[in-house]
Amino acid sequence: MKIVVDRSPVLSGQNRKKTRMIFIFLLAWFLVIGFRLIDLQVLNHKKLKQEVIEQNQDLITIWPTRGTIFDRQGRILARSLPAVSIFFSPTRGEDLKDQLKSIYELKSILNLSETEINRLVNSIEKRKRFTWVKRKIPLEQAEKIKGLKLSGIYLINENKRFYPQGRLAAHVLGGVNIDDAGLAGVEYYYDSALRGREGQQLIMRDARRKEYYIETIKETQPGQDIYLTIDSNLQYLAEKELRQAIEKFKASWGTVIIMSPASGEILAMASYPDYDPNYFPPPPEAMVNRAIQYTYEPGSTAKVVTAAAARELAGISYNTYYDCRTGSMTFGGTSVRDHVRLGILSFPDVFIHSSNVGSIQIAEIIGEKNLYHMFKAFQFGEKTGIDLPGEEAGIVHPLEKWRKSSLRVAIGYELAATPLQILRAMNVYATGGYLVRPKVGLIGPYTQQNISDGSLRSDESRQPVISEKTARELVDLVFKPAVERGTGNQARLDGYELAGKTGTAQKFDPALRAYSISRHVASFVGFAPADHPLISMIVVIDEPKGPQYGGQVAAPVFREIARKALLYYHEPPQKLPENMILARQTKESGVTD
Amino acid sequence: MVRKKYSWKHVLLVAGLAILFLGNITFYIWYQSESIRLGYKIHDLENQLEKRQEEIKLLEAKKEALLSPDRIDRLAKDELNLQEVKPEQIIFEGEIEK
Numbered sequence: 001m002k003i004v005v006d007r008s009p010v011l012s013g014q015n016r017k018k019t020r021m022i023f024i025f026l027l028a029w030f031l032v033i034g035f036r037l038i039d040l041q042v043l044n045h046k047k048l049k050q051e052v053i054e055q056n057q058d059l060i061t062i063w064p065t066r067g068t069i070f071d072r073q074g075r076i077l078a079r080s081l082p083a084v085s086i087f088f089s090p091t092r093g094e095d096l097k098d099q100l101k102s103i104y105e106l107k108s109i110l111n112l113s114e115t116e117i118n119r120l121v122n123s124i125e126k127r128k129r130f131t132w133v134k135r136k137i138p139l140e141q142a143e144k145i146k147g148l149k150l151s152g153i154y155l156i157n158e159n160k161r162f163y164p165q166g167r168l169a170a171h172v173l174g175g176v177n178i179d180d181a182g183l184a185g186v187e188y189y190y191d192s193a194l195r196g197r198e199g200q201q202l203i204m205r206d207a208r209r210k211e212y213y214i215e216t217i218k219e220t221q222p223g224q225d226i227y228l229t230i231d232s233n234l235q236y237l238a239e240k241e242l243r244q245a246i247e248k249f250k251a252s253w254g255t256v257i258i259m260s261p262a263s264g265e266i267l268a269m270a271s272y273p274d275y276d277p278n279y280f281p282p283p284p285e286a287m288v289n290r291a292i293q294y295t296y297e298p299g300s301t302a303k304v305v306t307a308a309a310a311r312e313l314a315g316i317s318y319n320t321y322y323d324c325r326t327g328s329m330t331f332g333g334t335s336v337r338d339h340v341r342l343g344i345l346s347f348p349d350v351f352i353h354s355s356n357v358g359s360i361q362i363a364e365i366i367g368e369k370n371l372y373h374m375f376k377a378f379q380f381g382e383k384t385g386i387d388l389p390g391e392e393a394g395i396v397h398p399l400e401k402w403r404k405s406s407l408r409v410a411i412g413y414e415l416a417a418t419p420l421q422i423l424r425a426m427n428v429y430a431t432g433g434y435l436v437r438p439k440v441g442l443i444g445p446y447t448q449q450n451i452s453d454g455s456l457r458s459d460e461s462r463q464p465v466i467s468e469k470t471a472r473e474l475v476d477l478v479f480k481p482a483v484e485r486g487t488g489n490q491a492r493l494d495g496y497e498l499a500g501k502t503g504t505a506q507k508f509d510p511a512l513r514a515y516s517i518s519r520h521v522a523s524f525v526g527f528a529p530a531d532h533p534l535i536s537m538i539v540v541i542d543e544p545k546g547p548q549y550g551g552q553v554a555a556p557v558f559r560e561i562a563r564k565a566l567l568y569y570h571e572p573p574q575k576l577p578e579n580m581i582l583a584r585q586t587k588e589s590g591v592t593d
Numbered sequence: 594m595v596r597k598k599y600s601w602k603h604v605l606l607v608a609g610l611a612i613l614f615l616g617n618i619t620f621y622i623w624y625q626s627e628s629i630r631l632g633y634k635i636h637d638l639e640n641q642l643e644k645r646q647e648e649i650k651l652l653e654a655k656k657e658a659l660l661s662p663d664r665i666d667r668l669a670k671d672e673l674n675l676q677e678v679k680p681e682q683i684i685f686e687g688e689i690e691k
Contacts, residue, residue: 076653076654079650079653079654081647081650081651081654082647082651162654164655164657164661165657165658165663166658166663167663168661168662168663206629210633211633211636212629212632212633212636213629213632214636232661232662236662236663236666240666494680563680567683572685573685
């Protein structure tokens with residue numbers, strides 16, 4: 001390396017002074033900048049960092065979309081769809097008048113009532129930082145509001161529960177509140193599965209608040225889809241027939257439950273009055289699912305248990321006879337009567353014609369203890385364990401509290417049961433002696449099984465209650481004839497053999513402290529076809545006006561639903577009904593003969 | 594004043610290093626800005642995908658509402674003047690005991 005030494009002076013004295021001045025000025029300038037940098041980076045570091053994070057980073061909670069509820073065929077019964085909510089947050093420095101202006105501009109678009117406006121004005125005047133204006137409005141409406149760019153008005157994406165089938169299966173589905181939390185029905189029972197688990201995301205934004213990077217801090221677990229055992233078509237059928245019957249008889253309420261006998265799967269559960277879950281909550285009287293949340297004295301439908309006790313525990317022969325000529329009897333300080341004088345009846349005829357007098361005579365032979373044990377074996381007074389909330393257990397008084405009159409349990413008084421409990425009791429005969437646990441929910445996809453192919457699995461938790469022999473005999477000798485020629489003959493269906501039992505229970509009037517002679521609960525419980533049951537069903541109608549008996553009010557509803565349900569399941573008649581043509585297509589001609 | 598004189602070799606080396614440094618800086622800035630640009634694009638596409646999925650869900654629900662048994666029954670009766678089949682009008686084909 002060469003070094004060249006220049007010996008001439010670089011700067012004159014004047015220039016050196018100027019250079020020094022510039023140097024001092026620059027040094028001072030750098031010192032100012034340095035101090036400012038220390039101020040920003042060290043002294044105010046914490047505060048400023050926080051401001052930056054607030055400006056360009058958002059840690060947001062991601063709420064999972066609630067799971068969809070399907071029926072057994074994969075039809076959507078409930079689904080969460082996007083909706084937008086509007087909230088107000090005051091802009092800094094804006095005066096009250098301007099803040100209120102935004103609210104008044106929204107009044108017509110959102111159709112806000114005076115009460116809502118007053119609530120908002122009140123909240124703004126109290127300087128609240130956050131106020132909901134309206135929750136879950138349609139997307140089109142939200143776009144309109146977004147376009148207005150109103151000061152202090154913000155939009156947030158949410159989900160809204162939508163029930164595309166409207167009122168269908170309302171009591172099974174239940175409903176959700178404004179925050180999508182299940183409050184009734186399946187929505188409540190399976191809330192934790194449907195709801196999912198919220199996640200967290202860190203969102204990075206640029207100076208224009210535009211998102212450019214998203215980091216998932218905690219994975220969102222979406223709500224689980226749920227498949228129900230409900231068949232939408234059968235549910236509609238049950239609801240329609242029930243509504244027609246309620247209107248025809250000007251009844252107070254009614255319920256229909258259809259169950260798959262072997263598996264305990266509920267195919268339809270209708271309760272009237274009903275409601276539209278899209279507008280939840282409904283009025284309190286419509287909210288009650290009468291199938292499981294209401295107990296009543298079942299009347300003669302409880303005789304299905306008495307008949308079982310007579311055969312299984314007391315060994316009463318089918319050839320015994322009972323004197324029912326008087327049409328009434330008094331025992332234990334109370335009296336029972338038949339709807340007509342029935343004469344001398346055999347054991348099956350007592351139940352076929354639903355004689356209360358005969359049933360009490362049989363109950364006296366059975367004895368209190370045996371009768372009590374049989375009702376307990378059928379699990380009366382206990383919840384069935386169905387996967388729906390609010391189920392009633394019913395009442396069977398403990399044996400030590402029984403009086404002489406408590407033998408009326410044999411005819412369905414002095415005990416309380418839900419319609420589902422009565423159906424389950426009758427279902428014991430459809431399954432050949434087993435008590436099954438009813439259910440409505442199946443988490444996970446349902447394999448497309450047709451109920452009529454008999455491929456539905458039997459309930460694994462089923463319990464034997466009576467022997468298969470007793471079940472078969474009572475079906476053949478009591479419950480089939482009850483439909484063919486007994487009190488349930490209006491349930492008779494040409495071409496098919498049905499089994500069933502009617503029930504007509506007088507209602508207790510607390511004001512009179514006696515049973516009313518004008519207010520009844522009419523019911524019919526049975527299954528079809530009797531020999532290889534595809535469905536078991538109960539129809540309960542409260543306080544019908546005009547005809548009062550279960551055989552007149554509930555049995556025709558049972559018949560109509562059974563007829564359509566058997567057609568729906570392609571179940572041909574077991575014998576050719578009168579005036580019915582048998583058609584068969586021949587290969588050669590293609591003509592039916 | 595002493596002035597250093599550098600050879601071309603050194604000047605080229607320094608210039609090369611400077612170019613390499615500047616190149617790296619340029620690449621780094623390009624990489625960062627491209628990442629951000631792609632971030633925007635991915636975010637937009639994800640939003641679009643989500644929107645489409647929501648639209649599908651909405652349309653499925655609408656279809657379900659249109660096919661609800663209540664609506665079909667009403668349309669059949671009110672608009673098409675169809676009537677419910679009577680039991681005696683049904684002809685069964687299959688294995689029936691005579």
